[in-house]
Amino acid sequence: MLVPISKSGTTLETLAAFSYFYEQCQKSSLLQMEVAVVTDLDEDISPLYNLAKENVWQCFDIKEGIGGRFCIFSDPGLITAAAIGMDIDAFLCGARDMENACQSASLGENPALLNAVLKYAAAEKGVDIEVFMPYAAKMKSVGEWYVQLLAESLGKRKDREGNVVYYGRTPVSAVGSTDMHAQTQQHQDGKKDKVIQFVEILEREQQIVLNNPFTHISSLKKYDGLSVDHALKIALAANEEALNSDGRLNAKYILPRIDEYYLGQLLYFLMLSVAYEGELADVDAYDQPGVETYKQIMKQKMSHQ
Template sequence: MVDYRIVVPSGIVFDFNNMMGAGRLQPQEVEQALQQQGAVAEKAVCELRRSGFAKKHLSKDGTPEHVYFPRMPYIADGNPNTEQSIIKLMRYSKHLRSKDVVIFLGVGGSYLGNKVLFDAFGGYHWNTSATLRQGQPCIYFSGNNLDPVDCNSLLFKMRRMAGVSAQEGKKLKIMLVPISKSGTTLETISAFTYFYANLSQNADIDLDCTVVTDLQAPIGSAPLLQLAEKFGWERFDIKEGIGGRFSIMTDPGLVTMAALGGDIEEFLRGARDMDIYCRQAELAENPALLNALLKFMAYERGRDIEVFMPYSMRLKSLSEWYVQLLAESLGKRCNREGEVVYYGRTPIVAVGTTDMHAQTQQHQDGRLNKVVQFLEVANPEEEAILHNPFADVPFFDKYEGMDMAKALKAALNANEAALTGDNRYNARFTLPKLNEYYLGQLMYFLMLTIAYEGELADVDAFDQPGVEVYKKLMKAQL
């Protein structure tokens, strides 16, 4: 029996056995598509890497625009990341150790990827455990929604923390970090001005700011840059040719890694190794190309929903990041020839085992229109061994000595087997463990997959014309 999986040298596994078989894709049709459409897509992505050229891609202003996300992993002069920019980020990481709180203000690609990093390497207890932080600041996010209740809740927390610091004879040191390429993003600027106006008037708070914006923009049209010039604030760049949903491996995302004290170079090395492997592999061994092709072929067979389902609470936000990446990149009315095609899968966030008690009924018995993409971490860093603290209730003895991770794995295996038994499309990514290197590999792999699928579907994976429609209507109301 053929085993349909790719194991990259680092140990990451892409298992697509359950995309193949009766009622699903047939090996011969996949091989034919790989040698024909796949070869064309590979050639286009090679050109994208080489020159930044994406066929018929235009900026939102209608002018030709390069796409440079494949250069993010490579630290070199002229690339989005240089030796100087990495040194600057490392210095910034040390500087933030002098702060008590950092509040990142951003929406879309300026928030979702950053939240992935925080959840993976900080997590739920980061802000309550000085031991976990090891000298790094507390980290909060805002500006990702025009929600006054959410903003006021965080403002209340900052005032309360400042009050505690005042009782200790200190000021609460807060760093605000607005992230916006244009410097005019409504959610970001609303939150930034709201927090700045309120926090700067508090005598118990020492407020500082860092801006992440387009440093090459004319200063007259770049309000965040104007403020940075006026007040001498630290500033980081949003580079040309890196769309927000692809920006996690450049300054807009790496400032969060810096705040966490994470290993930026390992994060980029993981992405770099994945790119090198995909670039050098034969077509049938290129996991990013094959993932794109399988999802594309499944879409052509009516599977227009993708459920991204990590079996890890720490990776739920990765699903949310992937939702934007997939939806904005591939959800397109027209192809690159201007023909109406209404392409794209609807991405769904799920997490195992939680959503096995919520969504799995639909996945298992609902319409045959879904691909379920599982993600697991093979070797969790922690264990939770069960014991029976109730000697007079023998029912609990059956779980004595069981590691909760074993139950998690069993749940994934059972979910996968149930779907496959009904000929429902599913696949699995396996990370050896969760660290900067492997997360860098996975996130870059997903971005590269999107680039390949854009070529297969002949849609521009790097614009977002549908988003501009509501923005114009909203601005008219404001």
Template sequence: MERTHLVLSSGFTFDYTNLYGQGLVTQTDVAAIGERLMAAHQAMEHMRSTGEIRGHLSKDGAPEKVLFSQLPYVQADHLNSPASIARLKEFGQSLRNKVDAVVSFGIGGSYLGNKVLFDVHCGEFWNSRGAEERQGYPRLYFSGNNIDPRRTVELIEQIKYEARLKAVHAGPHDGAYRAQLVVISKSGSTLDTMSTFMAVYDALRRETPAVEVQVVAVTDLAEGAGETLLHKLAAEQGWPMFSVPDGVGGRFSIFSEVGLVTAACIGFDIDAFLAGARAMDEACRQEDIWRNPAMLNAALKYLAAEKYGQDIEVFMPYADNLKSVAEWYVQLLAESLGKRTDRAGREVFYGRTPIVAVGTTDMHAQTQQHQDGRKDKVVQFVKVAAWENDPVIPDVFPSAGKLSEISGLRLSQALDAAREANAAALRSDGRFNATFVLPEMTAYHLGELLYLLALSVAYEGELADVDAFDQPGVEAYKRLLGPMLKQHSP
């Protein structure tokens, strides 16, 4: 009997029915890389205990530790300590019923991870709700993730509009409109982030009626010779600071203060989120591949790509509020595994191309290609098993037979039927797909999912013999950007 599911004690499930078996990745395929899997697992254990990954260097060519696997464990000597978590929570409480809006400035993991936490906790309509419905937490906007003149101006105008509205309706004790700017940059020289931050900061400080502008910097906290531009600026201006830790690349930083600062701003359950990540890490310490979700996911995706040509991965959650998880995963997969050379310097041009999709929306947009296009894709679905609110489809048009037929179903039942049909249709044509099942859309299960994905790319880097923790391709455009900016200077 073929294995088809890996179920954790929390109920989190990896359903690989349509990824493993006859016509897919086989038991023989997995057995053939058994020694490499054990070596990869030993490398992960070594990483956990020492922070060392074979051959990994910083962009400056110096040895660099990899510490993301430490983040779920809150300990005094860790990057996340009881004191640092308490300070984050205090910061969040300091905003309640005192700050009207937070604007988070960041790009890459400093935006993508934070947007995941916002979407899962807040949803689309958070900023339209009253303060009481938000439990006193502020509205939250994102910027710095693109150098877009129109959106930057529109964000400024939105904040100004809210400030004018408050001034009109304010009571004698309401005070001025308060905006908290959170600027996230390890170096402080990130063009996208700093240019938009400066534009918004300057415009709001000039606004009448007054906008009280407060700033928090999230940056490298090193002082002295290693002091960053943003750290120096924050010290001069007296801005509070949180840490962008060494040893944690941006795509893994959601579990650090980089992501948790947004969690604090909205009342997201930090403890449960880290507990879910921690539980997943503990599950992934199993040597048995069939009990280790990250090793199994990495091995099946690696074999699907290398042996069966499935070198595109479509990440397709069936939930609108999880679309940003797919966007976060694009960076994780692309930067971690899209590598020109292996560790020996041989050109391998490794890595799957990640694609964002969301069900059911993209069944009406991308599925034609998934079903009838090139057989070069693995489709990774995400299912939410139980929804907090789940309306029943009413029978409001009984004379319309087709509509009456679906009445009585819950929306989640219709959603899952669509996902099952999509998966079965792909399988019927020998097309690879798998499903992660979240028992509920909670902070704990989100922590499980994101950590599984982060650790999976680390495992796959070992299988492919590439460095999953550098990003040398990004430096190519950065070397050209400085001179080009000077050419455009007035």
């Protein structure tokens, strides 16, 4: 099944990939192909919707006013989640419970608001880089999504009154412990213009315990019986302690385990925190005028091909 997702129905990357694989699948006598489209259900806006009607493909909607980075809990995100086998009911349940946990205007009772206030206060002191660093390779794509959420929501030239403010932080995606070797020198000794966010996983699905097949090498004996999960926890704690020792801003989110419920909680928490910070900074966290600039230029250039 091919599932093109594009609100306008004309997104270059989406339509290029869809057209290519649709043509290749049609040529094959071994494949039976189905298509489901996720787009604006308006024939005057989306040619993808017109194609769907013409070919009787199943359609799912992209709601007005929900930007791509915020759509993970609506049709585009849920269709993708269902396609890869996620329990979308548990995913939505996690988001709902985080929403209920963030109803208070009190910082002590609303974790997303507290997160936003602390980051806004840091931004006021010149912190303009934000690192998202889960200690789990499985969460690498979460960091990549968060890069877009932060950059597109808070990276704004003007506030709501039209004043030039150049607000926002440059997001950096990292994975522990891999990027401790790549980035930590800058985090620890570079400019104090960064906030580092760790994600710790309390329980793993699989426990990998190392043996030492090289018993004649005495320096490797310390790895015999070592749990990889324990090693990751040691690495995170060491990174955290090193940053704290030099007054470097950091935070740690702790997930009991990686599953749909807790992932729903975390993603909703991050979305809500970004939305709150937009209000604190008086910028529109839901538009992306800078993106529209290059899109218009691209359309003009494509029309001349």
